[in-house]
Amino acid sequence: MTAAAVPASAHRRRAVIASTVGTTIEWYDFFLYGTAAALVFPQLFFPGSSQFAGVLESFATLFVGFAARPVGAAIFGHFGDRVGRKTTLVTTLLLMGCATFLIGVLPGASSIGWSAPVLLTLLRVAQGIGVGGEWGGSVLMSMEWGDQKRRGLMASWPQLGVPIGLLLSTGMVKLMTGATSEEAFNAWGWRIPFLVSFVLVLIGLYVRLRVQESPEFSAVQHRDEVAKRPLVQVLREHPREILTSAFVRLSEQAPFYLFITFVLTYGTKQLGLDRGELLTDTLIAAAVGLFSVPFFGHLSDRFGRRTIYGIGIVATALFAFPYYGILDTKNSGMALLAIVVSLICHDLQYGPQAALIAESFGTNLRYSGAGIGYQLASVIAGGPAPLIAAAIYARTGSSAGISWYIVGCCILAFAALLLMPRQATAARPAAARARSESAQGVA
Numbered sequence: 001m002t003a004a005a006v007p008a009s010a011h012r013r014r015a016v017i018a019s020t021v022g023t024t025i026e027w028y029d030f031f032l033y034g035t036a037a038a039l040v041f042p043q044l045f046f047p048g049s050s051q052f053a054g055v056l057e058s059f060a061t062l063f064v065g066f067a068a069r070p071v072g073a074a075i076f077g078h079f080g081d082r083v084g085r086k087t088t089l090v091t092t093l094l095l096m097g098c099a100t101f102l103i104g105v106l107p108g109a110s111s112i113g114w115s116a117p118v119l120l121t122l123l124r125v126a127q128g129i130g131v132g133g134e135w136g137g138s139v140l141m142s143m144e145w146g147d148q149k150r151r152g153l154m155a156s157w158p159q160l161g162v163p164i165g166l167l168l169s170t171g172m173v174k175l176m177t178g179a180t181s182e183e184a185f186n187a188w189g190w191r192i193p194f195l196v197s198f199v200l201v202l203i204g205l206y207v208r209l210r211v212q213e214s215p216e217f218s219a220v221q222h223r224d225e226v227a228k229r230p231l232v233q234v235l236r237e238h239p240r241e242i243l244t245s246a247f248v249r250l251s252e253q254a255p256f257y258l259f260i261t262f263v264l265t266y267g268t269k270q271l272g273l274d275r276g277e278l279l280t281d282t283l284i285a286a287a288v289g290l291f292s293v294p295f296f297g298h299l300s301d302r303f304g305r306r307t308i309y310g311i312g313i314v315a316t317a318l319f320a321f322p323y324y325g326i327l328d329t330k331n332s333g334m335a336l337l338a339i340v341v342s343l344i345c346h347d348l349q350y351g352p353q354a355a356l357i358a359e360s361f362g363t364n365l366r367y368s369g370a371g372i373g374y375q376l377a378s379v380i381a382g383g384p385a386p387l388i389a390a391a392i393y394a395r396t397g398s399s400a401g402i403s404w405y406i407v408g409c410c411i412l413a414f415a416a417l418l419l420m421p422r423q424a425t426a427a428r429p430a431a432a433r434a435r436s437e438s439a440q441g442v443a
Contacts, residue, residue: 023161066383072132104194156297245373296351312348
């Protein structure tokens with residue numbers, strides 16, 4: 001059967017599956033690094049540092065990956081708006097997969113000295129560039145193949161890559177920690193989940209190569225409205241959309257990396273909680289996300305993106321102090337409750353977020369604009385969060401300062417939500433607007 005003979009519903013299904021599988025692999029790789037940065041990398045790559053300094057240095061390499069994400073969004077956003085979504089997404093998947101595999105075979109500082117943390121940092125940069133270019137294309141491929149009235153739900157499917165990737169990466173780490181002794185895990189067991197990434201990439205490539213180009217972008221190509229310099233154009237024409245897209249994520253991304261990454265360090269080092277139990281709690285919370293992310297995306301189609309997203313911001317702020325209060329009981333059952341509720345607050349925002357941001361830009365600039373706005377949050381929110389939390393706790397010896405940090409992020413995010421442009425009409429291609437206006441004049 002030729003591509004033209006394949007029903008639109010089949011193309012739509014393939015696009016959703018390909019986008020979700022691809023983002024799952026990307027986030028598996030990205031989260032795997034975060035888990036290893038909390039549990040293994042301080043002693044493996046920074047053995048000469050104190051325990052606290054080693055954690056800070058390890059989280060610093062984590063931040064480097066976040067800082068590289070806007071670079072990836074700019075590079076691949078340009079090609080995504082110039083060449084197309086499909087080809088660009090194949091490239092980002094290969095880049096991410098190769099970087100993760102190489103981390104899995106990278107010798108530690110005891111073998112190659114200072115070269116080890118340098119190479120680790122470079123590979124982390126490659127990961128960041130790959131995932132930075134991935135998000136925009138995956139979301140757009142799914143959203144632009146979908147029903148216009150269900151964009152919130154369609155754009156939320158690739159967002160499932162976060163809970164599935166978190167589920168797989170945490171599950172693999174938990175499997176290896178259970179199958180090996182602590183010494184064996186620190187020596188070689190942690191490498192297995194990184195090496196498994198190569199198999200996942202092959203699966204992802206097979207799925208992605210079967211998908212047709214987004215119909216909305218194909219229409220832009222057909223009308224010869226492809227932007228010649230999409231990055232320059234979107235920065236010049238839509239700075240407000242980009243900045244508000246970045247700041248609206250403060251309440252979602254900064255707390256998220258405290259909930260899934262810093263909690264491993266805080267829970268094990270400061271509270272004495274069992275590492276295996278914390279990983280299990282994260283697995284359960286990620287499993288809940290498989291249902292909550294698309295559910296809240298669906299609700300945004302019914303009640304509006306801003307309404308659902310705003311509820312998520314308020315819920316995160318209200319839970320900031322109870323979260324650490326519950327953890328500080330040092331009770332394993334209460335720790336599970338805290339982690340699950342924290343990720344539900346996150347999912348209230350993450351479900352409608354993709355459509356909320358992507359709809360701020362027209363099709364010919366959407367990959368660049370949405371990608372850069374989304375990934376800039378990595379620099380101001382996700383990347384610094386574990387570092388800031390670790391520094392606050394080291395200075396104060398209390399979790400209260402971390403809770404206030406979360407509340408501050410929520411206040412800024414809510415202000416950005418109020419300032420976001422409400423319509424993407426102004427971002428449509430000029431020729432499309434002219435035809436629409438002409439048609440209205442004739443009518």
